[in-house]
Amino acid sequence: MLNEQGATTVVTAPVSVAVRPHRHGPDAGSSSTGHSGTPVMPEEGPLIDRYGRVHNDLRISVTDRCNLRCVYCMPEEGMTFLPRAELLDFDEIVRVARVARDLGVTSLRLTGGEPLVRKGLPELVSNLATLGFDDLALTTNGMELARQASSLASAGLTRVNVSCDSLRADRFESIRRRGDLRTVLDAMDVAESVGLSPLKVNVVLLRGTNDDEILDFAAFARDTARIVRFIEFMPLDAEGKWERSQLVPGRQVLDRIAAVWPLEVASDHAGPAPAERFRFVDGRGEIGLISSVTQPFCGTCNRLRLTADGAIRNCLFSDDERTVRDVLRGGGSDADIGQMFRRSVWAKFPGHAINEPEFLRPARSMSMIGG
Ligand code: SAM
């Protein structure tokens, strides 16, 4: 939406929800003993929470390992990883995804850690694709993408999000500590050439580090037709060094770009997508803002997560985890898995509470949960 000055105005989330600090969600309680005024957990139908949010998007982490060490995510040395035996195997992941599909999940995104360091990923994609999701995407740092793009596309992957925090080679290396810009840019070309599009580029902005590249990234979006998404730094770094002063609010990004290239709202927060989308008024491309901290979009959240070691999580910022791996390995039924999904959703808090003074960081960091 444009104001008289031609700058964009930001549309905020339509659903207003109270937030409260948490380490764990409310008890899922019994599905059959609701009392007056207390909603009762549904035993059938879509995955709906106490606040009416329907959950149809599942993020699956396939590994907590990574070939990079981005400053906002992992320490340079000393990260410890899950023992192999604790990871869900592909059959287990597919089984959980099938149950999720039967509960109304229509969209899957594979992530990590770095998903492409997990051996044989195209095989997993192929098995997931046969389940028939509307969207089957992958978020990657791009280092292995050129090598695997063709087999991933043939296996049924629909699109990729590629993380890239700088368009300057030396700075890229100082932020990501390993890897190189050229490999990632080339991988984007390869991904598009095999049909993995629209391609989204994730940029985590850090004040004083790469926020002088906001316009460069906007120009990149205009030149390449890739959707560049600016992400606010979240308190999910493994080192626990996050400070609010380091993040660049989405609103400032928007103002800086709109002052040069007018933007209009491509979609607002009425939908569940985390990114607010803006189109360049002259028709040359699009950007997105993922303002998780300064403009939480919890009111329309439709997302669930499965960690690499088989925990169902209802929020990046909540420690509420239900270990579906125990059900899978203990002879549990699909109905048991489904019940675990329902209870997780039902226990979801209305908001992440990052902006509340009592907020506590979750015990696991971004790469351990699956971003
Ligand atoms: N390794 C892959 C990658 O980097 O794209 C996938 C996993 S990564 C955890 C998923 C996304 O989370 C990336 O876009 C990454 O930049 C972002 N991310 C990681 N740590 C973050 C943090 N503390 N705050 C905001 N975004 C973060």
Ligand code: SF4
């Ligand atoms: Fe690895 Fe992605 Fe974390 Fe960077 S953001 S360290 S690439 S998991």
